[in-house]
Amino acid sequence: MATTREAGLESKIFGALLFYILTITGLFVLRRTRPDLERPYKAFGYPVLPAVYFAVAGLCEFLLLCKPVNFIWRRKATV
Numbered sequence: 001m002a003t004t005r006e007a008g009l010e011s012k013i014f015g016a017l018l019f020y021i022l023t024i025t026g027l028f029v030l031r032r033t034r035p036d037l038e039r040p041y042k043a044f045g046y047p048v049l050p051a052v053y054f055a056v057a058g059l060c061e062f063l064l065l066c067k068p069v070n071f072i073w074r075r076k077a078t079v
Helices: 004-033 048-078
Strands: none
Touching: 004 048
16 A cells, blocks of 8 residues: 555646646647747747657656556455
8 A cells, every 4th residue: 555655745746747738738729829929938849849748748647547546456356
């Protein structure tokens, strides 16, 4: 069973990744809807690098969501 410290860390990581995904989504939305807007800096590797980051962060979110389910399934299988 996960300790309280591990569960707290996982929930913080989940929240941080969720907001990183929202930030990247905002980047894509603004580039699509407001292409004429002046940009103070350029996004490095746009659109490939943000898309790769979005995919990897989404995968991490999915794995964090599935971890408790896998733990329960394994526990029921051994009992």
